[in-house]
Amino acid sequence: MSGLTSVATYRRRVGASLDRVWENVHDWEHLPWLHHESFRSIALEDSGDFGWRARIGLHGAAQPEIRLELVLDEGECYVSRTLEGPGATSEIWTRLFPVDARHTDIEVEFLLPDVDPGQRQALGDAYVGLYTLLWDQDEGMMQRRAWLLDAPRVAANPPQPIDLGAESALEGRLPVRVSYAGRLVAVTRLEGVWIAYDALCPHMLGPLDASEIADGRVVCPWHGYAFDVRTGRGCDDAKKLRLTPAPTVVVRDGRVLLSR
């Protein structure tokens, strides 16, 4: 840390267990998706027990890029080091303090090179603002995952068909989200055909129903994996994944029904 100046320390309690937080720390893929306002792209160079190293695109007219490594340190601690690009040599140290099964305290210290004393406060405020947003977004993802991992998602008995309502009434509020057989399902109309698809991303349970469908594909907002909602097949990087089969949509007498 020599030659670096601490410009701020950010502390907060996040509503997630230490396991969920560590999972999030290792999850490099979510940066340009969950945090798309802050990061433009990511290309992994290496990952392992040490942590990970990647090239990360930032927003801006010059399309800046940094090379960053996230390295685990002793105990519940890790450091993000900017190796190349804007802010090179800066270090962000994060310490984790487990509170209970659903909460973890964090402490994040921002250490920068060549800090003009007159700029220190403004730099510190900017980092705290950025990390407040990043941790808000991470907390939302971690809490949803924890809730879904804890909740039983398969109904004991096969459900009866569900009447979703008149076609004309549904048109204006698609996709419709509905719980069927203990799973969250999205129902929509694609090129005139009613379809249902599982709303839980098979990668890490991201909310597929939060994304628009384009060319028959839905792109998960957490890591960007794409799925064909008509076949359930994963596309591109998600080729090995498949959506859980969804119920069938039937239109009878102008009403939309979901059934096995």
Ligand code: FES
């Ligand atoms: S949860 Fe990772 S791509 Fe959907």
Ligand SMILES: [Fe+2]
């Ligand atoms: Fe994150």
